[in-house]
Amino acid sequence: MEWTGARYADRPTVEADTWVDAPPERVWTFVSDVELMPSMSTELQSVRWLDDASGPALGARFVGRNRHEAVGEWETTSHIVEFEPPRVFAWAVENPEHPVATWRFTLRPQAGGTQLSQWMQLGPARSNLSVLIDRMPEQEQQIVLVRMRQLKESITATLAEIKQRAETPGRTEA
Numbered sequence: 001m002e003w004t005g006a007r008y009a010d011r012p013t014v015e016a017d018t019w020v021d022a023p024p025e026r027v028w029t030f031v032s033d034v035e036l037m038p039s040m041s042t043e044l045q046s047v048r049w050l051d052d053a054s055g056p057a058l059g060a061r062f063v064g065r066n067r068h069e070a071v072g073e074w075e076t077t078s079h080i081v082e083f084e085p086p087r088v089f090a091w092a093v094e095n096p097e098h099p100v101a102t103w104r105f106t107l108r109p110q111a112g113g114t115q116l117s118q119w120m121q122l123g124p125a126r127s128n129l130s131v132l133i134d135r136m137p138e139q140e141q142q143i144v145l146v147r148m149r150q151l152k153e154s155i156t157a158t159l160a161e162i163k164q165r166a167e168t169p170g171r172t173e174a
Contacts, residue, residue: 006144008133011124014152017117018159022166024107027114028086030162031105032056034064040161043068043154050077058083062091071128076100100127116162118155122147 006012082090090104
């Protein structure tokens, strides 16, 4: 990830994509299974549905427990804000009108498979990163850059894992 000089208030974004040798409907089963995501992430440790939800749907909520060496452990509540099987799956962290972050998977049929992308945007609401910036405001742009690089690495790894799972015949879970 290149230096952009972005500040938190700029609502920086990161995106990565991959082509998967499987139809969107198959890839969707992995993308939309948020309880599977901790097995594909070093930061996300666990997920549980709220409000008696047992799976994804527009407006459904889930709690994610996270861990990062620089911050420790924390939980967030996410709200599914886009749900268009098998094309788009997105959630906003904490307040959907003023999120800490927004995450989105997009699936497009391509060349007999699926072009899969994952995108995320920080802010506009304050997050753990805001607390770090408050401690070292003169380093805000560097702090944002480092975090965006970490997120890009994480997204790239998640996409690779989804690709591997979706391309393995008969595999439906972790």
